[in-house]
Amino acid sequence: MNTLLGSDAKLLIIGDDLSGTADCAVTCTHHGLRSVVTLGAERPNAGDVDVLAVDMDTRRYAPSEAARANTHAWNLFANGRRVYKKIDSTLRGNVAAEVAALSALAGMAIVAPGFPQAGRTTRNGHQFVFGVPVEASEVWRNERKRSIIDVPLRVELRAMNRREAWRVLSAGKQAFSRAEARRSRRHWSPEGCA
Numbered sequence: 589m590n591t592l593l594g595s596d597a598k599l600l601i602i603g604d605d606l607s608g609t610a611d612c613a614v615t616c617t618h619h620g621l622r623s624v625v626t627l628g629a630e631r632p633n634a635g636d637v638d639v640l641a642v643d644m645d646t647r648r649y650a651p652s653e654a655a656r657a658n659t660h661a662w663n664l665f666a667n668g669r670r671v672y673k674k675i676d677s678t679l680r681g682n683v684a685a686e687v688a689a690l691s692a693l694a695g696m697a698i699v700a701p702g703f704p705q706a707g708r709t710t711r712n713g714h715q716f717v718f719g720v721p722v723e724a725s726e727v728w729r730n731e732r733k734r735s736i737i738d739v740p741l742r743v744e745l746r747a748m749n750r751r752e753a754w755r756v757l758s759a760g761k762q763a764f765s766r767a768e769a770r771r772s773r774r775h776w777s778p779e780g781c782a
Contacts, residue, residue, distance in 0.1 A: 598639075601672045602644060679701060702715075
C-alpha cells in the first residue's frame, strides 16, 4: 500500500466543488490515509486526520470572492499541513484567482490541471479535452461558459500574482511517466485526484 513518506505529514485539500474534493479524499483513503471531507469553513469533528478535504463550493463565485474563501480556508485549516489546491481539469471556476491567493500564503504553486486518464492534457500552457482546446470543448459549451482563455494558462496565472514565479507542469506523456515511476516506487502522490 502506498502511504505518505513521513508519518506526521498532513495534507489540506481545498476544492471548489464537492465531487472533486471528495474524489481527492477518497483517493487518499485508498492509499491508507485517514481522510475527512467538510463542507465550507465549518470545523469538522474529525480528530487527528491525515487528510482534511474542504469543499469551499466556489466554482461559481466571483474571482475576488473565491480568492477570499480559499484564503479563509487556509487560515482556518492549514496549521502545518501541506496544501493541495484541487482545480477542475477543464479549468472551470476561478483557477487563477484561487491559486494566486493560496500561493501568496503557501509559496510557489505548481499548476497541473492535466488528467490524462480522463483525456485532459496540458501542452505549452494550453489545456485540452481529448485534443480539443478546453474553451472549444463540449464541457464549456454545456455550461455556456464564455471563453476566458485568450492567452496560455501560464501567462494568465503570472498576471494574477505578481509576487510569485509560476510554473505550469505539462501533463503530457513525460510527466505522466514520471508520476507512474514514483507510484511504482511505492510513494504516495495525489495524481489520482481529478
